[in-house]
Amino acid sequence: MRKKRRIQWTGAIIFILLLGLLARLAEIQLFFTESFSKLDINLIQESVRQRTEEVVISDGRGEFLDRNGKRLLTKEQPAVILFPFLQYDLPHLKQTASILHMEPEELKRKLSKTKKPLILKNDITKKKLKDINDMKYSGVYGVYMKEKDKKRLALQTLGFTSENPELLRKRYPDKKELSIRTEIGTFGLESTFDEFLLPEQDTKLLYHVDGKGNPLFGMDVKYTAEANSFYPLQVQTTMDEEMQVEMENILKEQGVKKGGAVLLDIQNSSVLAMASVPSVTSKNRHKARNYMLTAFSPGSVFKTAVLAAAIEKNLDKPHTMYDCRKNLYGEPEGKQDVMNLSESFAQSCNYTFATLAEKMIQTDPQIIEQTATKLGLIDRVGWEGDVYHKEQFKQFDREETGNVWGDKRDKHVKKAIAQTAIGQKNVKTTPLQIANMMATIARGGERREVRIADKVLYQNGTTMLSFQNKRAQGENIDRYTAQKLQRYLRQVVTDEKGTGRRFQDLPFKVAGKSGTSQTGSKDKKGNTLYHKWFAGYFPMEKPKYALVVVHLDETSGRAKTNDAFYDIVKKVNEIEKKQT
Known part of the structure; x- marks a missing residue:
């Protein structure tokens, strides 16, 4: 009797398992053939794909063009x-x-x-x-x-694509026709402009294979191609391929291992070149980071904002002298001399700006962050707006915001005010924000949003949509303040002891400001590491370009910031002569 029951139970279990297997087969072969699993896999397409091989001629994805129409990637x-x-x-x-x-x-x-x-x-x-x-x-x-292209220009800026089925279905739940093998943008402009660049259809040669994967030579080869003359779309950037190539070469030749540079067209408020190093490879893409959009302590470059606040508070008296023999905290140091404000800015005297910041905050606690906001050092500066059917579309991927104070109570702490005044403590800005500040000053105080894309084009060259050169929301510094700042920034280069005197013999007259910020880290030999900046614009008389170079996490003596800045300005002059 027991043996009979065991046989019955065993039979029942086998029957249930077979029933489950049949249900699963029916689900696969009958009910969900075109939308299987949470990834909506088209099983019919995938089964055909298993019996065919292909030679991909073009993946059908849209292109990035430089401002002259040259392919970038x-x-x-x-x-x-x-x-x-x-x-x-x-x-x-x-x-x-x-x-x-x-x-x-x-x-x-x-x-x-x-x-x-x-x-x-x-x-x-x-x-x-x-x-x-x-x-x-x-x-x-x-x-x-x-x-x-094996050169892969501006990799951290233009970005890259990869297969990511889960992200694909999450980002485009209505595009069921896209294969789960479709590559999508996961970083940089490839990510922000992904919806415009998605392939309608790739171009390839298809041929059938047998069960062992060998070609069935009796079968015809099939050619498939995009039939719509409007697609794929092309994104025309504001970048200049030649300037981008030269910028990347210079950073490499100078040995800038971490950091980068960004060059802006001042009048068009657009990126001409943007390079971030080190570059990423297929193995470390998860660590990809565009340092030009990442906020760091700017050091004395931030004194430009403190100086702007002092000008607007009418504290830039030419005959007021500051004892720059004292250090940041007013203690005797003896490295510099007694100076006026212009000399203090040119030679980057910390004591002067600590003194000014403390005086201004006593009467107006918000003055420094308000002025920094007017100069574009707090909010994102990249182009944002409603386009197509996307609300608040952002051109730059993962652009960070800036910061001045970490704790409001710091405004009542003398040492914290002093450190903030020279771009340390909790002050953080991105190189793009600093470049935009220089462009703002060069334009006479008008702040604009920075573009890196100009148009989205159909395949036949007609325009689908444009990104207009537009003013940034919020207050600006006044024109009088901007004009004074222009003179101060120029003296950084012309002063015989100025921190930018290296740039006096360049073919363009440069105005700018240096910066050195402590990182709190040391190298293996125990040497202190710094972020070394130089930011400026040129030519002084009729400004066209704003440039920032930053060498991150390097000892003071080995930083190549000034060398790279010098070479980039010189190369821009050569390219300009050749292109005009």
Whole structure:
């Protein structure tokens, strides 16, 4: 009796398991064939994909162009694609070899060694492509393959793509037609402009394979391509490819291992070049960071904001003298001399600005952060607005905001005020904010949002939408303050002891400010590490460019900030002469 019950229970369990398996098979093969699992996988497409191989000619994703229409991340590479069964068709093999200037035996040997299509890219000319395609033979194709440029300019700025099925479905729940293998932008402009750049359809050659993955040579090769002449879209950036290349080369040559530079077009309030180092690789993309959009202590560059506040409070008296033999806290140090305000700014006297900040805060506790806001050092400065059907679209990915005070009680602590006045303590700004401050001063005080993209274009070159050069919301410093700041910034370079005197012999007249901030860290030898800045604009008479260079986490003597700034200004002058 017990044995009979065990058999019955065993049979019942097996029946339930088979029933569950049948239900699962029905779910896969009958009910959810086009939308399986939470990722909405199209099982029919994926099963067909398993029986086919492909040669991708273009992934169909949109492009980034520089301001002159040059591709920034990809290039079109002429190539000839040959299918292995060509080796068995002697007449076409000989004809193909003749076009490619190869011996038939050599070509046959190469084809016999591969089961996949053979792709030849070396020494492929337009004429060879035309002659190959004039054969009209299904085993040989001449194409232009879209490839990612190995140079990978502005990688942390333009960003990168990757396969991320969960993020794909979360970001685009209504785009069920997108394969889970579709790459999406996950960093930089690739991420912010992802919706515009998504592929409608890729361009590829498809061929069938047997169960072992070998080509079925009797089957035709299928060519699939984007049929809509409006897509894929192109994002025309404000960047200049040549300036970007030179900036990256200079940072590398000068040995700037961490930091970067950003160059702005002042009148158009746009990014001409932006480089962040070190670069990222496929192995450390999770650590990717654009330092030009990251907030750091700016050091004495922040004295520009304190000086602006002093001018607006009418405290910039030319005959008022400051004992710069004293250090930041008013203690005897003896490194400098007694100076007026202009000399103090040019030679970066800490005591002067600690004294000014303390005096101003006694009568107006909000003065420093209010002036910093007017100069664009607190809020994000990148272009934001409603475009297409996206509200508050931001051009820059992961742009950080700035900060002045960490604790309001610091405004009543003398040492905290002194440290804040020289851009230390809790003061944080991004290099892009500093560059925009310099551009604001050069424009006479008008603050604008910074663009890195100018237009989104259809494939045929017509404009889908534009990003207008627009003023930033909020108050500005007045024109009188800006004009005074221009003179102070110029004296940093012209003063014989100024911290920017290195730039006196440049082809452009430079105005600017240096900065050194302590990081609180040391290298392996116990040397103190600093963030070293130089920010400025040029030419002084008719300002066109604002430039910031920052070398992060470096000892004072080894920092290459000034060297890199000098070389970039010189190179911009050379490029400008060549382009005009």
